Amino acid sequence: xxxxxxxxxxxxxxxxxxxxxxxxxxxxxxxxxxxxxxxxxxxxxxxxxxxxxxxxxxxxxxxxxxxxxxxxxxxxxxxxxxxxxxxxxxxxxxxxxxxxxxxxxxxxxxxxxxxxxxxxxxxxxxxxxxxxxxxxxxxxxxxxxxxxxxxxxxxxxxxxxxxxxxxxxxxxxxxxxxxxxxxxxxxxxxxxxxxxxxxx
Amino acid sequence: xxxxxxxxxxxxxxxxxxxxxxxxxxxxxxxxxxxxxxxxxxxxxxxxxxxxxxxxxxxxxxxxxxxxxxxxxxxxxxxxxxxxxxxxxxxxxxxxxxxxxxxxxxxxxxxxxxxxxxxxxxxxxxxxxxxxxxxxxxxxxxxxxxxxxxxxxxxxxxxxxxxxxxxxxxxxxxxxxxxxxxxxxxxxxxxxxxxxxxxxxxxxxxxxxxxxxxxxxxxxxxxxxxxxxxxxxxxxxxxxxxxxxxxxxxxxxxxxxxxxxxxxxxxx
Numbered sequence: 001x002x003x004x005x006x007x008x009x010x011x012x013x014x015x016x017x018x019x020x021x022x023x024x025x026x027x028x029x030x031x032x033x034x035x036x037x038x039x040x041x042x043x044x045x046x047x048x049x050x051x052x053x054x055x056x057x058x059x060x061x062x063x064x065x066x067x068x069x070x071x072x073x074x075x076x077x078x079x080x081x082x083x084x085x086x087x088x089x090x091x092x093x094x095x096x097x098x099x100x101x102x103x104x105x106x107x108x109x110x111x112x113x114x115x116x117x118x119x120x121x122x123x124x125x126x127x128x129x130x131x132x133x134x135x136x137x138x139x140x141x142x143x144x145x146x147x148x149x150x151x152x153x154x155x156x157x158x159x160x161x162x163x164x165x166x167x168x169x170x171x172x173x174x175x176x177x178x179x180x181x182x183x184x185x186x187x188x189x190x191x192x193x194x195x196x197x198x199x200x
Numbered sequence: 201x202x203x204x205x206x207x208x209x210x211x212x213x214x215x216x217x218x219x220x221x222x223x224x225x226x227x228x229x230x231x232x233x234x235x236x237x238x239x240x241x242x243x244x245x246x247x248x249x250x251x252x253x254x255x256x257x258x259x260x261x262x263x264x265x266x267x268x269x270x271x272x273x274x275x276x277x278x279x280x281x282x283x284x285x286x287x288x289x290x291x292x293x294x295x296x297x298x299x300x301x302x303x304x305x306x307x308x309x310x311x312x313x314x315x316x317x318x319x320x321x322x323x324x325x326x327x328x329x330x331x332x333x334x335x336x337x338x339x340x341x342x343x344x345x346x347x348x349x350x351x352x353x354x355x356x357x358x359x360x361x362x363x364x365x366x367x368x369x370x371x372x373x374x375x376x377x378x379x380x381x382x383x384x385x386x387x388x389x390x391x392x393x394x395x396x397x398x399x400x401x402x403x404x405x406x407x408x409x410x411x412x413x414x415x416x417x418x419x420x421x422x423x424x425x426x427x428x429x430x431x432x433x434x435x436x437x438x439x440x441x442x443x444x445x446x447x448x449x450x451x452x453x454x455x456x457x458x459x460x461x462x463x464x465x466x467x468x
Binding site: 011035037038041042045048049050080081083084088122125126128129130132133134141142144145147148149150151153154176179180183 | 228231232233234235236247250251253254255257260261262263264265266267268269270271272273274275276356383384414
């Protein structure tokens with residue numbers, strides 16, 4: 001089965017579930033491409049440790065693929081919530097283990113010398129974002145800064161900068177769109193799935 | 201279908217989701233999700249949004265964009281932000297006109313009253329008192345003890361201790377590099393900034409001290425503000441240093457008296 005790669009808009013859950021059940025590796029790759037970054041982002045926010053978030057991503061992907069190979073999911077439309085549910089379980093497991101082992105200096109395999117951002121696509125994404133942000137109007141940049149790094153809402157920013165709330169929203173949308181367009185050039189890194197649950 | 205694990209009360213499927221793209225945009229849910237200290241987004245809201253972006257390409261793209269933008273935005277946040285006043289241009293023009301009128305009047309009066317212009321001697325210029333930024337910018341390494349780390353977390357504590365051995369040995373460039381590799385650990389970020397300033401890299405120190413201030417951790421905020429003032433002085437920019445000294449003074453903590461003295465010295 002031919003499966004469109006790297007295009008999230010064309011991801012078809014039903015086709016993917018049926019393909020994996022039929023033993024089509026291309027569908028497994030497509031599933032990994034679609035979900036890997038979503039799971040990672042969720043796990044990183046919950047666990048705040050890139051290496052552990054990577055492990056959770058791999059474990060979740062592997063558990064999902066295994067379940068789909070066994071035909072555990074009978075309603076393909078539920079694939080998204082199914083994957084999210086597995087990821088939530090994995091994250092909860094890690095949190096439970098961490099609370100039991102608070103005295104441990106390191107989780108197994110943790111390498112303190114390893115830089116946290118090992119994914120070249122992440123670095124490229126950040127560099128392109130930085131380039132786009134440098135080119136933004138200073139007011140738009142300030143709005144994004146207050147919004148994303150200081151956690152203020154648009155009305156709060158409007159009040160602080162003495163702008164109208166609608167103007168802040170418009171500027172925010174425009175600025176984000178510019179950064180987003182820049183990031184569309186990033187070559188998606190293809191995550192690889194291994195049966196041990198560890199990435200390669 | 202097998203029961204999806206761990207979903208609690210969450211509903212499945214895009215059409216049944218509590219949140220949709222419109223509400224996410226309107227309530228700025230993605231922004232609140234990525235912003236630090238997400239106390240304003242409940243666990244339920246976060247879970248609903250997560251379930252949504254697992255499915256929605258557009259919202260996930262926006263989320264990734266925001267995440268990628270955060271570090272770059274932090275670098276532009278080194279100075280306290282002033283209001284962008286509407287009608288500023290009119291006020292600037294009025295002020296400029298007033299200055300021009302005053303200058304023209306003064307020039308006319310000067311020409312009428314002055315006998316001979318006197319050039320200031322180089323000796324006189326040399327005696328004009330100016331703050332010595334080299335002295336004022338001196339920065340004492342923040343104290344560090346290997347026991348009872350402030351806000352330490354077990355997962356990164358050993359890496360932090362390893363890096364701080366370099367700091368204690370006054371190898372600040374190596375300490376800054378090692379501390380920079382430790383993610384999501386407030387003490388590492390603070391001492392990274394301090395090490396950068398002690399290594400003679402005030403720009404990097406400003407960026408990281410600013411991040412510490414934004415994190416609003418009561419343990420490090422005051423010292424980070426103090427560090428920001430010193431970093432700006434290192435760049436010979438007293439105007440940028442003063443607001444941070446004012447913040448330290450307002451906080452009334454351990455550094456308030458020193459900040460007061462430094463601000464007085466700058467004002468002389």
